[in-house]
Amino acid sequence: xxxxxxxxxxxxxxxxxxxxxxxxxxxxxxxxxxxxxxxxxxxxxxxxxxxxxxxxxxxxxxxxxxxxxxxxxxxxxxxxxxxxxxxxxxxxxxxxxxxxxxxxxxxxxxxxxxxxxxxxxxxxxxxxxxxxxxxxxxxxxxxxxxxxxxxxxxxxxxxxxxxxxxxxxxxxxxxxxxxxxxxxxxxxxxxxxxxxxxxxxxxxxxxxx
Numbered sequence: 166x167x168x169x170x171x172x173x174x175x176x177x178x179x180x181x182x183x184x185x186x187x188x189x190x191x192x193x194x195x196x197x198x199x200x201x202x203x204x205x206x207x208x209x210x211x212x213x214x215x216x217x218x219x220x221x222x223x224x225x226x227x228x229x230x231x232x233x234x235x236x237x238x239x240x241x242x243x244x245x246x247x248x249x250x251x252x253x254x255x256x257x258x259x260x261x262x263x264x265x266x267x268x269x270x271x272x273x274x275x276x277x278x279x280x281x282x283x284x285x286x287x288x289x290x291x292x293x294x295x296x297x298x299x300x301x302x303x304x305x306x307x308x309x310x311x312x313x314x315x316x317x318x319x320x321x322x323x324x325x326x327x328x329x330x331x332x333x334x335x336x337x338x339x340x341x342x343x344x345x346x347x348x349x350x351x352x353x354x355x356x357x358x359x360x361x362x363x364x365x366x367x368x369x370x371x372x373x374x
Contacts, residue, residue, distance in 0.1 A: 167211075168209065168211030170209070171210075171267045172207060172213060172264040173201075173275065174205065174208055174220065175200070175204050175206075175219065175222060175314070176219060177217065177220050179200065180197065180200055180201065180220050184197075186303055188302070188303070188304070189301070189317070189363070189365065192299060198298070198316055202274065220312065220314040221264060222315075222316060223264060223313050224263075224318065225260045225261070225302065225315040225363070226283075226284065226296075226318040227260050227319050227320070228288065228290075228322060229367075230323065231371070232323065234341065235339040236340060236345065236367060237259065237337060237338070237339055238259040238348070239259075240257050240258075240354075241333060241334070241357075257348050258357045258359075259360050259364075260359055261288075262283050263279065264279075276316055284320060286331060287329065287331045288337075289328040290322055290324045290326075290328075291324050293324075295322075296320055296321075297318060299318065299363075299367075300366060301315060301316060302314070302315030302363065309358065317363055326338075342368060
């Protein structure tokens, strides 16, 4: 059961404290990753979801082809038997990731280990990859975001196709920023909060805007 999963948490006051922000913060302003690595502990996910004094760090990554200026985007499954997280079910996203688990501490930086584990579980790719941090996401205005904290990465690849492995992912493929803007502005689609926040830093990554 997910509630029994042992995951990484950090006390909200230690992580944010005087450096509180809402939305996105670039990596060069505050080194939240080091704060996490120096102050984390592990508790059951069910407890962490109910206790707002903790933040659950999530390695949240976007898969991009810098040459094509395209990003992997997808819709989370709408089927209960496939995707059980009702708060995100059916929403569009261009980020992926998951909780940092106790098993991720065995080899080096657990944030990076978790990111690569999730990457290998969720997509199939036929090119090279390179990991680069963009910054951090905090969204206390959202039911999901209020107990989570995003470490935002891009995974650069020269692959021209990215295929979903995970059945939780529908309609997954590389898309242009223009396509993502259309998804954001369309009343027919709902985009998850962190992906909306990540759109501006993604645009800046591609175009320096």
